Amino acid sequence: MFIFESALQTLKKYAEFNGRASRQEFWCFFAFVIIANALAGFVGAIFGMRGALPGLVAALLFIPQLAVAVRRLHDVGKSGRELVVPCVMLFLSGLVLGFRGILPQIVALGFLGITLLAFANLVTLFMKKGSTVPNRYGAAPTAFSFAR
Template identity: 70%
Template sequence: MKLFECALYTLKKYADFSGRASREEFWLFFVFVIIASAVASLVGTLLALGPLLAGAVGVLLLIPQLAVGVRRLHDVNKTGRELIVPCVMLLLVPVAFAFRGALPQIVALGYLGITVLAFANLLTLFMKKGSTIPNRYGAAPTAFSFAG
């Protein structure tokens, strides 16, 4: 039940990019997004909608994912701009692989490797313990609690 309470809590902050988010809030919302996408994909398949329903769920959950990611970065005293480079690099991967020939494909694989490294760095920031004292982004998030 905690998973869905966390998801509701995070969805209430739909586009709130200020403040801080604890590791628990971030990762529980991450799991919720995976489950919601899987359920949407299954229902879409059963209703013969193809990937339409899963795509709609993905688009609807994109802003809250970015918001909780930025707040998580704030918790480790990093700016939300840390998300820009990996996301832009990921969007450009199909462009890199669009060129034909051996050399462009080698360059595209190298680009993909650098993109993976950028996301690995982002992953380490998401897993890092946040500061327990207030920083420039606000007070430390308390242990994730739903008590009043």
């Protein structure tokens, strides 16, 4: 139940890109998105809407996912622009893998490897402990957790 309560708090900040998000807020919302997509896929398969329902859920959760990721990066003192390169590379990897021939496939595998490294760096930032003091993005999200 904790994941859903945390996800509800994150959804209340639907498109809020300012401020900071704790590790707990980010990872609980990440788990919620996985559960919501799996449930949408299951319900979509039952009712014959295999692509429509999961696609709708993914589209509805895209902006809050992006917002919480940007706020999480703010918590570790990084800009939200850190998301641009891995996301563009992920999009381009689908195009690069479409080329046929041995040389284009070798280049595509190298590009995919670099994309995985970019995402590994991003995951490392998401797992990093945020600063407990205010930074240029605002106060620490867990600074006054004793007051709850």
